[in-house]
Amino acid sequence: MTHGIDGGPGTAMDHGRAIAASGRFEEVRIGCIKGSPDLAAALDGAPDPVCIVPLLMAEGFIHELMLHRLAELPKAGLRRVAAPVGRHPGLARLIWRKAEAACLEQDWFMDRTALLLVGHGTPRHRGSADAACEQMRRLQDAGRFAATGAAFLEEPPSPAEAAAGLPGECLVAVGLFLDNGPHGEDDVRAALASLDRPYHYTGAIGADPALVPLILDQAEAALLVAA
Structure with a gap:
């Protein structure tokens, strides 16, 4: 299940195709919290059991909206809801590799x-900020960068404010979004435009094909609990 972008599933469709090609599940479907196909259509007639993996970065406002809508649907068969893919511990390693590749590309x-x-x-829920700070702490522990920080589009600190407090000649920014949509692309780039040192934005981490193994891990962990 994904948030949805421009009325459709966006990059979640690419991840779904890759998972289907792996042959590890009988069927792979994509549902959108805000878009088409919606959750009801995605679950209609699905073979039992169903494992739902939220393609979200956190257990935040949108995650709670998803759970609420799922609770309103008829309960047919066994349903398991995995943890959001953004809470996978391996996401920090994926972010690190993305940032490392950017440094190599820029010769930094x-x-x-x-x-x-x-x-x-968002001020409406701490989940988004808490998940981002958790990944930040993991990357700080790994070291290698001059400093590591977190910033947000809809609550402080803003990207400009957070960047001002970080040492370093250059800056690599990684978007904690599933898709390169209005937030993960346009809004982040606009927020970084005022920085006064060289910077590079990698785009949304969720659009990387390397997210697929993390999605599979979350699904298999949820099914193990169900066994």
Whole structure:
């Protein structure tokens, strides 16, 4: 299940095709919280049991909306809801590799470059910010960058504010979004435009094909609980 972008599933469709090609599940469907196909259509007639993996970065406002809508649907068969893919511990390693590749591309030294994670954030729920800070702490523990920070589009600190407090000659920003949509692309780039040092934005981490193994891990963990 994904948030939806421009009325459709966006990059979740690509991930779904890759998972289907793996042959590890009888059927793979994509449902949108805001878009088409909606959750009811995605679940209609699905073979039992169904494992739902939220393609979200956190257990936040949208995750709660998804759970509420699922609860309103008829309960036919066995349903398991996995943890959001953004809570997978391996996401930090994926972010690290993305940032490392950006430094190599830009010919920047990692230990002179700041790493900034940019999430959505919202005053309505702490989940988005908490998940971003959790990934930030994992990356801080890994070291290698001059500093690591987190920023948000809809709550403080903003990307400009967070970047101002990070040392380093250059800055790599990674978007904690599933898709390169209005938030993960346009809004993040606009928020970074005022930075006064060289920077590179990698785009939304969720659009990386390397997210697929993390999705599979979350599904299999949920099914193990059900066994």
